[in-house]
Amino acid sequence: MADYNILVINPGSTSDEVSYFRGDTEVFHKTVRYSPDELKPYEREKITSQFDLRKRMVLGSLKEHSVDVKEIHAVIGRGGLVKPIEGGVYAVDEALLADLREGVLGDHSSNLGGIIAKNIADENGIKSFIADPVVVDELDPVARYSGMPENPRISIFHALNQKRVGRHAARQLGKPYEDCRLIVMHAGGGVSVGAHRGGRVVDVNNALDGDGPFTPQRSGGVPAGGLVKMCFSGKYTLADMKLKIKGRGGLTAYTGTSDCMALEKYIETGEVKPGCGLDPAKVSREEAKAVVAAMAYQMSKEICSMAAVLEGKVDAIVLTGGLAYDKFIVSEVKRRTGWLAQVLTYPGGDEMTALRAQAQIALDHPEKVRKY
DSSP: OOOOOEEEEOOSSSSEEEEETTEEEEEEEEEEEOHHHEEEEGSSOGGGGHHHHHHHHHHHHHHHHHOOGOOEEEEEEESOOOSSSSSSEEEHHHHHHHHHHHTTTTOTTTHHHHHHHHHHHHHHTOOOEEETTBOOOOOOOGGOOOSOTOOOOOOOOOHHHHHHHHHHHHHHHHHHHGOOOOEEESSSEEEEEEEEEEEEEEEOOOOOTTOOSSSSSBBBBBOOOHHHHTSSSOOOHHHHHHHBBBTTHHHHHSSSOOOHHHHHHHHHHHHTTTTTTOOOTOHHHHHHHHHHHHHHHHHHHHHHHHHHHHTTOOOOEEEGGGGGOOOHHHHHHHHHHHHTTTTEEBBOOOOOHHHHHHHHHHHHGGGGOOOO
C-alpha cells in the first residue's frame, strides 16, 4: 500500500473542516466556524453561492501550513444530496458534479464537498472523490411509508460518521458490526438518529428538512396542520418557509444563535459571545436553558422510537457529533434513554480520517471505486 498525500474537505452547515494527510499522518486539521452574521448574506441563496467563500478557506489553510497543492495526489470531499446510492467511494465525474450542483434531493452544505474537491483536483490534474454520502439508503421497505403515498420517507443522514462510530461501538462491545443492534445519534448542525441492524441503517430520520428532533438550525418535525396554515397564510414565501425549516429554525429561531457553546456559556455565566446572534434582552438565561433542554428531550424521544424498530433488542445507544461534547445535552439524553441500553459516547466525528481511508482505498484499488 503506497503512501499518498490526500486533502480532505468536509463542509458543514455552520462550519468547514479541512485536513491534509501524508500517508496516514495528519499534517494539519483546521475547523472554521461561521457565525450567523457571516452566513446571513447567503441564507436565501443556493448553497453553491458559498463556493468561493469555502474554497478560499481550503486554499488558505493549505497556504497557512506551507502545503504546495502540486504535491497532493487526491482530494476527497464529504458526499452531498445526490440520488440515493449504496455506501462506498465514488469518483466525482460530470454526472455526479451536476447533481451535487443541482442538489437533486435538497440544498445542503455537504454538496460543496465534492464540488470543491473536483474543482481543486481538476486544476491540478489529480483525482477527486466522495464517500458514504448523506443519501446512503438502506431503509427497510416498511420504513418508507409516511401516510402520504406522494411523499414517502427518505434516507438523508450522517451516514459516514454513523457507520464509523457504529463500528467503533461494535469493537467496544466485542462483536462484529454486522451482529450489533445499535441506535446511533449524530448531533451537530443537523441531528440524525439511525437504527443499525445487520450492518445496515434500516430506519433513520430525514435529518435535512423536517423530520426528527429540532436542532441548532433546523425545525425538525413540526405540527403538520400548523405548518400548512403558515404556508397558505400569505405571510411567507416559499424561500421564507424553507429557511424556517432549515437555516433559521430550531435553537436559532428561539434564541437567535445556533452556537451551542455560546449558549452554554450564556446559561452558565450570563456572558454573551460577540457576534453569535444572541440578544439577552430578548432571551433570558432561563429561557435559553429551557430551549436546549427541549432539544435534548426531542432527541431522546427519537432515540426511544428506534427501539421499536429494533423490537426492543438494543446492544447500545451511541452518541456522536459536535453536540456530544455538550455535557448538559449528553446528561439529559442519558437520563431519559439510559434505561433502554448502555450509552456510549464518541464526541465529534472523525470523518476526516474516515474519508482519507476511503480515498486511500480508491487510489490503491481503483476497481473498488463506484461509478455514480
